[in-house]
Amino acid sequence: MVVRVVGIDHISVRVGDFETSKAFYDKLFKFLGFKVLDEYADSKGWTNGKTRYWIGQADAEGKQHKFRIGDIGLHHYAFELRSRGDVDALQAFVKELGATIVDPADEYYDDYYAVFFLDPDGMKLEGMKYGEEHEKAARARARKRAAAKAKTAKAKTAKAKTAKSGARKKRG
Secondary structure (H helix, E strand, O other): OOOOOOOOOOEEEEOOHHHHHHHHHHHHHOOOOOOOEEEOOOOOEEEOOEEEEEEEEHHHHOOOOOOOOEOOOOOOOEEEEHHHHHHHHHHHHHHOOOOEEEEEEEEOHHHHHHHEEEEEOOEEEEEEEEOOOHHHHHHHHHHHHHHHHHHHHHHHHHHHHHHHHHHHHHOO
16 A cells, blocks of 8 residues: 655744734735634644644744754745736735845746745745746647647638539539
C-alpha cells in the first residue's frame, strides 16, 4: 500500500504579539476571502474551505528569538491567487496595512508573478500566480486551431455541395 498526501490541511505559526498578529491576519484573511475557523485565548485559525492557517502565541523562550529568514525552519508561505491582477490588488492592500513589501509585484521566474511581504514578526508571506501567460497563449492557440478546423470543414462542405450540384447537372 502506498500512502498519498492529498493536500496540506493547515499550517500553524507562532507569533510574538498575539493581539498585533491577530489584527493583521484578520484584515489580511478577510481580504483574501477566508473566514474564522476557530479562536481560543492563545490561537486563532482561518480557512477558505481548502486552506487553513493558524497563529498561536509564542512562549516566553520563543519570544526571545525573533523570526529571521535564513534560520532553519519556515522560509515563507505562498498563497496561490487567481490572477496577476489579484497579486497587484494584494500588494496595494498590504501597503495600506502598513506591511513591509520586501519584493514588489513582478515576474520572478518564467510566468511566475508574485509579491512578497512581511507579517508583524517579519515572517515572509507571498501572493503568487503561476502560468497565467502560458494559459492565455494555450487558449489563443486552441482558438486558432478551432478556427482553422472550422474553415477546413466549411471548405469541405462547400466542395461537396459543388460536386453534388455538378453531378445533378450531368444527370439532368
